[in-house]
Amino acid sequence: MKKLAFAVTAASGAAAFIANHEADASTQHTVKSGESLWTISQQYGVSVEEIKQNNNINNNIVFPGQVIEIGGSSSQEGSSSNTTSQSSGGTTHTVKSGESLNIIANNYGVTVDELVSANNLNGYIIQPNQTLTIPGTTGAGGSGGNTTQTSNTNTASTASDQNLYDWGQCTWHVFNRRAETGQPISTYWWNADHWANNAAADGYTVNNTPSAGSILQTYSGAVGHVAYVEQVNPDGSILISEMNYNTPPGTVDYRTIPASEVSSYNYIH
Incomplete structure (x- = not known):
């Protein structure tokens, strides 16, 4: 035995x-x-x-x-807690899953542009567990100073805070990203292949030169496609976020458009 x-x-x-x-x-x-x-x-x-x-x-x-x-084993053991801490330089915020710069800015009473500047961000992408410096604050969020939120004058009569585009489509994603970054657009621009003309009719600038926060638009496909320009890279290429292109509806994906192809698209500013 x-x-x-x-x-x-x-x-x-x-x-x-x-x-x-x-x-x-x-x-x-x-x-x-x-x-x-x-x-x-x-x-x-x-x-x-x-x-x-x-x-x-x-x-x-x-x-x-x-x-x-x-x-294999993860090189990052565990994840940092979702906390807000105070340092000698002001408040820092640890990004929680699902948060955007717009959500964080509203929580602390600052603007998205101030967050981008304070953290030397090249675009509007943030990741869970990323630590952000909150400018002009000395304690936990919710009581920022007297900051002024500027709005796009082109959106006065057409922007809507309700997303009426089909869930999970490229148009649905872009509407949400613009809202998250404080640049609301109309919810009535219809399919993506109509966006350039309808945006121009609403007073938006439409050209072939991208900028961070602009909307990439193309007529390719059955109903066109739109994506959100997250950042313009030093080599002239651009990083875009999108839905329903290489991924199923509702899943965000990121692509880099080579500098040689950038000018072949429309951009809505």
Whole structure:
């Protein structure tokens, strides 16, 4: 009986070692052209957040030829708590999942532009657990100074705070991103292929030069497509966020448009 017990114990120990080894094992994946974190996560049955944590990726951008680790132990143990703290330079805020710059700005009584400037951001993308400095504050949020929110004069008669576009579509996403960044647009511009003309009719500037916060518009596809310009890169390329292009409806994806292709799109400012 003692020999049997020893055999069982040894077998159990071996199984535990193998299971632990497999849990720590990882696969290397070389990013192909057209792939995104979402498509890679679906291929391997893991989450986008897990891939980002394992590779210390702070945004949703991957590049062709980039080698990333799939599975294995996360390089970030645990996550920081959703807290607001006070430092000698003022208040800092740890971004919670689902928050945007507009939500945080309203909470502290500052503007989105002030947050962007105080944190040297190149666009409007923020990530959960990112720490932001809140300008002009000395304590926890909700009681900022006397700040003035400027509004786009073009939106006075057409902007709506209710998103009437179809859920999960590119138009639905862009309407929400503009609202989040304090740049509301009309909810009545119809399908994406009508946006440039309807925006121009409402007094918006439409040209072929992008800027952070502008709307990329194209007539390609059955009903066109729109995306939100998150940032303009130093090399002239642009980072856009969008829905229902390479991902299912309701899932946000990010793409970089090469500088050579940027001027082929319309941009609504």
